[in-house]
Amino acid sequence: MSLKNWHVGETKKFSGTVLVNGNAIDISGDDVTIRLKSNKGDSNANAALTRSADVATNGGNGVYYMTITRLDTSQLDPGRYHYDIVLVRTSGDEYVLESGRVGLLEKVSDVYTTTTTTTTTTTTTT
Numbered sequence: 001m002s003l004k005n006w007h008v009g010e011t012k013k014f015s016g017t018v019l020v021n022g023n024a025i026d027i028s029g030d031d032v033t034i035r036l037k038s039n040k041g042d043s044n045a046n047a048a049l050t051r052s053a054d055v056a057t058n059g060g061n062g063v064y065y066m067t068i069t070r071l072d073t074s075q076l077d078p079g080r081y082h083y084d085i086v087l088v089r090t091s092g093d094e095y096v097l098e099s100g101r102v103g104l105l106e107k108v109s110d111v112y113t114t115t116t117t118t119t120t121t122t123t124t125t126t
Contacts, residue, residue, distance in 0.1 A: 003083060005103035009074040015065045016097065018087060024062030027055050031088045032064040032097070036081040048076055078106040 006012050018027050032053040035044060044050070049072055053064035066085075084099035 002100045003102040007105045007107045009070050011070045012068040018062045026060050028059030029090045034085045036083045040082045076104050078104050
């Protein structure tokens with residue numbers, strides 16, 4: 001699954017399940033992070049947006065919940081961003097669960113809206 005475009009000032013919620021060989025793994029102690037960057041070569045410190053997912057609620061079943069708030073996106077300029085979603089295990093091992101480009105669109109309305117939660121499935125291998 002790749003992220004779909006959304007609007008500046010809009011909340012984006014999605015979830016994913018981390019699988020290894022078709023089985024969900026316990027990620028409750030791990031960190032799942034999304035970063036949006038204007039340029040791929042930007043350092044993580046210079047990312048336009050960095051947010052960590054909730055892995056406590058259902059991480060035992062490999063599920064993470066990501067919420068990017070309207071306040072987060074209202075600070076960003078409309079345009080195309082590079083992104084990746086990264087899993088860092090407590091062991092220090094790091095896996096890119098997903099990467100790509102996503103567009104932040106300019107809004108016409110002043111009304112803030114919330115997107116529908118989208119469920120995604122992501123597979124990692126060890």
